[in-house]
Amino acid sequence: DVKVTQSSRYLVKRTGEKVFLECVQDMDHENMFWYRQDPGLGLRLIYFSYDVKMKEKGDIPEGYSVSREKKERFSLILESASTSQTSMYLCASSFISGKWGQGARNEQFFGPGTRLTVL
Amino acid sequence: KNEVEQSPQNLTAQEGEFITINCSYSVGISALHWLQQHPGGGIVSLFMLSSGKKKHGRLIATINIQEKHSSLHITASHPRDSAVYICASRPIIQGAQKLVFGQGTRLTINP
Numbered sequence: 001d002v003k004v005t006q007s008s009r010y011l012v013k014r015t016g017e018k019v020f021l022e023c024v025q026d027m028d029h030e031n032m033f034w035y036r037q038d039p040g041l042g043l044r045l046i047y048f049s050y051d052v053k054m055k056e057k058g059d060i061p062e063g064y065s066v067s068r069e070k071k072e073r074f075s076l077i078l079e080s081a082s083t084s085q086t087s088m089y090l091c092a093s094s095f096i097s098g099k100w101g102q103g104a105r106n107e108q109f110f111g112p113g114t115r116l117t118v119l
Numbered sequence: 120k121n122e123v124e125q126s127p128q129n130l131t132a133q134e135g136e137f138i139t140i141n142c143s144y145s146v147g148i149s150a151l152h153w154l155q156q157h158p159g160g161g162i163v164s165l166f167m168l169s170s171g172k173k174k175h176g177r178l179i180a181t182i183n184i185q186e187k188h189s190s191l192h193i194t195a196s197h198p199r200d201s202a203v204y205i206c207a208s209r210p211i212i213q214g215a216q217k218l219v220f221g222q223g224t225r226l227t228i229n230p
Contacts, residue, residue, distance in 0.1 A: 031216055042222040043205070050216060058217075088160055096216070107152065107167050108218065113160030 004111040006091055012117045019078040021114055023091030032074035033092040049074055081118045089114045123208050125221035133229055138193040140224045142206030151189045153180050154205040196228045
């Protein structure tokens with residue numbers, strides 16, 4: 001079974017702190033994603049990485065950065081946390097779409113989420 | 120702009136009822152995903168569709184590519200089906216890697 005793990009389930013930080021959220025997957029997936037989920041807004045993509053050291057901005061990258069030094073690990077960084085970044089953060093991973101041919105599932109596998117509160 | 124719309128946003132039903140959740144999308148897609156999220160946050164993939172119909176236990180997913188519409192059905196619903204159900208499209212025009220998500224449908228099944 002694919003396993004995607006996140007470093008914390010719950011995190012409380014203060015405004016202005018630097019925050020690191022870690023995500024690790026064990027299925028040798030090329031793609032990794034960071035989302036935030038807020039009531040009424042659904043899942044929104046923050047950043048996406050399709051290879052080591054490669055990253056692409058999602059829909060809401062402002063205030064965030066990412067790091068992917070190893071294939072299995074994708075980190076989300078809040079340089080200076082703000083109260084507007086209080087949210088549920090979800091990491092996901094997948095194979096490159098089409099890697100295994102037309103019939104491949106190419107689904108995204110999600111971690112359990114980190115509920116971040118910024119005071 | 121690609122958008123994914125789900126309806127209803129909230130659905131409450133009695134145990135045993137037949138449930139339908141709808142999903143519409145606005146651009147051509149390579150695949151449509153249905154996801155389930157239980158309280159506590161974990162998301163699991165239920166189906167990935169590119170055409171026709173798929174069935175897994177009491178869950179059935181259908182897609183009509185021409186109408187850009189998909190439905191998720193639950194037969195003989197049970198309180199353990201209570202969760203948020205999320206539809207997500209994989210648009211062709213944005214590249215094959217990213218998903219565009221609907222806002223989710225919160226389903227509550229009462230005993």
